[in-house]
Amino acid sequence: MPTNQRTATDARVDVRKTYKLYIGGKFPRSESGRSYEVLDGRGRFLANASQGSRKDARDAVVAARAAFPKWAGATAYNRGQVLYRVAEVMEGRRAQFVAEVRASEGLTERRAEAVVNAAIDRWVWYAGWTDKLAQVLGGLNPVAGPYFDISAPEPTGVVGVLAPQRSSLLGLVSVVAPVIASGNTAVVLTSELRPLPAITLSEALATSDVPGGVVNLITGRTAEVAPWIASHRDVNAIDLAGAAEAEGIAWGDLELAAAENLKRVVRPAGEGSDAVEPDWTRTPDMSRMTAFLETKTVWHPKGR
Amino acid sequence: MAKFEYAPAPESRAVVDLAPSYGLFINGEFTESQGGSAFKTVNPATEEVLSEVTDASAADVDRAVAAARRAYNGVWGRMSGADRGKYLFRIARILQERAREFAVLETLDNGKPIKESRDVDVPLAAAHFFYHAGWADKLEYAGLGTNPRAHGVVGQVIPWNFPLLMLAWKIAPALATGNTVVLKPAETTPLTALLFADVVQQADLPPGVVNIVTGAGATGQAIVDHPDIDKLAFTGSTGVGKMIARSIAGTRKKATLELGGKAANIIFEDAAIDQAVEGIVNGIFFNQGHVCCAGSRLLVQENIAEDLERRLKRRLQTLRVGDPLDKNTDVGAINSKAQLSRITELTAAGEAEGAERWDNGCELPAKGFWFRPTVFTGVSQGHRIAQEEIFGPVLSVLTFRTPQEAVAKANNTPYGLSAGVWTEKGSRILWMADQLRAGVVWANTFNKFDPTSPFGGYKESGYGREGGRHGLSAYVTTESNG
Numbered sequence: 001m002p003t004n005q006r007t008a009t010d011a012r013v014d015v016r017k018t019y020k021l022y023i024g025g026k027f028p029r030s031e032s033g034r035s036y037e038v039l040d041g042r043g044r045f046l047a048n049a050s051q052g053s054r055k056d057a058r059d060a061v062v063a064a065r066a067a068f069p070k071w072a073g074a075t076a077y078n079r080g081q082v083l084y085r086v087a088e089v090m091e092g093r094r095a096q097f098v099a100e101v102r103a104s105e106g107l108t109e110r111r112a113e114a115v116v117n118a119a120i121d122r123w124v125w126y127a128g129w130t131d132k133l134a135q136v137l138g139g140l141n142p143v144a145g146p147y148f149d150i151s152a153p154e155p156t157g158v159v160g161v162l163a164p165q166r167s168s169l170l171g172l173v174s175v176v177a178p179v180i181a182s183g184n185t186a187v188v189l190t191s192e193l194r195p196l197p198a199i200t201l202s203e204a205l206a207t208s209d210v211p212g213g214v215v216n217l218i219t220g221r222t223a224e225v226a227p228w229i230a231s232h233r234d235v236n237a238i239d240l241a242g243a244a245e246a247e248g249i250a251w252g253d254l255e256l257a258a259a260e261n262l263k264r265v266v267r268p269a270g271e272g273s274d275a276v277e278p279d280w281t282r283t284p285d286m287s288r289m290t291a292f293l294e295t296k297t298v299w300h301p302k303g304r
Numbered sequence: 305m306a307k308f309e310y311a312p313a314p315e316s317r318a319v320v321d322l323a324p325s326y327g328l329f330i331n332g333e334f335t336e337s338q339g340g341s342a343f344k345t346v347n348p349a350t351e352e353v354l355s356e357v358t359d360a361s362a363a364d365v366d367r368a369v370a371a372a373r374r375a376y377n378g379v380w381g382r383m384s385g386a387d388r389g390k391y392l393f394r395i396a397r398i399l400q401e402r403a404r405e406f407a408v409l410e411t412l413d414n415g416k417p418i419k420e421s422r423d424v425d426v427p428l429a430a431a432h433f434f435y436h437a438g439w440a441d442k443l444e445y446a447g448l449g450t451n452p453r454a455h456g457v458v459g460q461v462i463p464w465n466f467p468l469l470m471l472a473w474k475i476a477p478a479l480a481t482g483n484t485v486v487l488k489p490a491e492t493t494p495l496t497a498l499l500f501a502d503v504v505q506q507a508d509l510p511p512g513v514v515n516i517v518t519g520a521g522a523t524g525q526a527i528v529d530h531p532d533i534d535k536l537a538f539t540g541s542t543g544v545g546k547m548i549a550r551s552i553a554g555t556r557k558k559a560t561l562e563l564g565g566k567a568a569n570i571i572f573e574d575a576a577i578d579q580a581v582e583g584i585v586n587g588i589f590f591n592q593g594h595v596c597c598a599g600s601r602l603l604v605q606e607n608i609a610e611d612l613e614r615r616l617k618r619r620l621q622t623l624r625v626g627d628p629l630d631k632n633t634d635v636g637a638i639n640s641k642a643q644l645s646r647i648t649e650l651t652a653a654g655e656a657e658g659a660e661r662w663d664n665g666c667e668l669p670a671k672g673f674w675f676r677p678t679v680f681t682g683v684s685q686g687h688r689i690a691q692e693e694i695f696g697p698v699l700s701v702l703t704f705r706t707p708q709e710a711v712a713k714a715n716n717t718p719y720g721l722s723a724g725v726w727t728e729k730g731s732r733i734l735w736m737a738d739q740l741r742a743g744v745v746w747a748n749t750f751n752k753f754d755p756t757s758p759f760g761g762y763k764e765s766g767y768g769r770e771g772g773r774h775g776l777s778a779y780v781t782t783e784s785n786g
Binding site: 136252262277295 | 450459545550553574733743746747752754758760763769772782
């Protein structure tokens, strides 16, 4: 990330990063060729980010769908290790995440560190869930007859995620980790104004054994891209967390579009039509995992 | 094959005492409609008018919701779980005591064979109340989250294929968790719900905890749109389910939707063939095929297809189609004229698109709505009869060669409610069960239901589960940390 400080004549000219999208395990620019300026907490230029388009979103859905069978079919133990690996890789890049969160969210160094710590710990928390879900949420059903009858959770499929607008890293991890922990794949629209930590997270994902296509990240204008994800027929569910404080979005419109193929919808926090961004530092519960799980029940007769 | 001759064995309908007309059950008593009209409900097996029921107006729905809200705030929402449970146990017992009456009435109003209403619908309805009664004071053990609490007032709209059973699936978990209810039975099958109101009175359930409003689509829409409804539970078509999802978009209303299906029933070459034939028959001809999870697409491994079709057709010739009140009847009447036209239209499309049509050639009664058990062979995936829910006694037969192909064909549908697998190979059953994108997988059996067993679909078959611990979760909110 750029330092925004004029380099002294005797200092090295730093190599700045190009922030791109993350689709199917690759880092393309937006097919639209567009970018937009990202500013820091005080309004100073940080970087140009790719301004993702409808086509980028559709490409991301294709990548997520292609990645789904293998990721859903991986052992829970394997998924747990992969998620834990994300935490490890983030830990190794703490300084970069702290600097980016600090710049993006306008936090003090200490606050930014606390946020990054919490984000890393969140991966660890969800990593530990992958091989617990089936036992906690499933089990044998004592039916009144000579049948073996068992229920277990399964991932619902491709999940669209509107990442929180304010909490650019902790909020992002808090909505993405529960989606993929259980075997779903994700198409994520990052925070519109604070997209840089998300792109750095995608670099962590790409080097953490998360298979390409399991998480796809699109930066850009939430109001422009979100409707295409909400109405996409090959998306099974959508988390509308990032509709809170997103410019030009009524989350009810997105839920309306999502009804066309009966997506599972997680509404943003808040009362009535208001949407607020929750406090992501609170310890999560299972609700963001269960929202994207299906229960499958299998019957078989018993007999000699 | 020589058939046994059966003497008629009709169940007596004397046990049923029908009123010429019914009002709406609101706040614990039957009341007149405000501004609504009336419509007749007929016996689909004879077209005889059974009674006249109310087409509830939006004002009626408003009264029912207000009664439910008062009951929730005043009594039911505050009552101990143990006491709520005792009321539900009472209801379960009364349903058992009056089982014959409910079974006969269900068969009269719905057209389903008495042996099904007697042996499946009514006992399962009682079992659902008995099961959920026990949960009422144990919700904190259900693993639903921190401090599970009722939503408040629940609006419930149910279909005509299992009228009393669907009522039980809806009302039992709602009441066990402390919600109060406004329920609309289907337009063509309102009578067992109205008789259930009598059970509610006998159980001395506090007024307003259960309200029954009869009517058609507009009445259902009034429930869905009512601002004081906290949660909706709907079983019915995917089309209406989507309308409901659209109606509540942008609100804080919760919903569970149990919608359509187009289940694959998959028969491998090593299946126990005679058991599989019985399973196929049960899968699609149970309840005249008016079953959302019916095994309407038969996928047969290619090398046994000819043999299986021959055995299946021979078996179908022994099915007894006719008077639903006759205890020997296997297949009863189609529930309504409208449904009969839908089945007729889709089967005509099946022929027009080139599939080969066969029916069992049985005699059909002169009056009423009837359709012969029908099998289409040579069906391909693009045919309407392979894609659309027929909701009638019509089976479409497709073939496959490999397990992978069976999975691909089975999952090639926007629905995902149920599936069947028939093979004697255990590892293949488990592999198939993993691969099938459906909420219920029946292996070497079909169409089994139990209050402890979660039921519900993937994809466009809706969301949420009914039954078991999972079904409870749809009726409570827990403290969420986002």
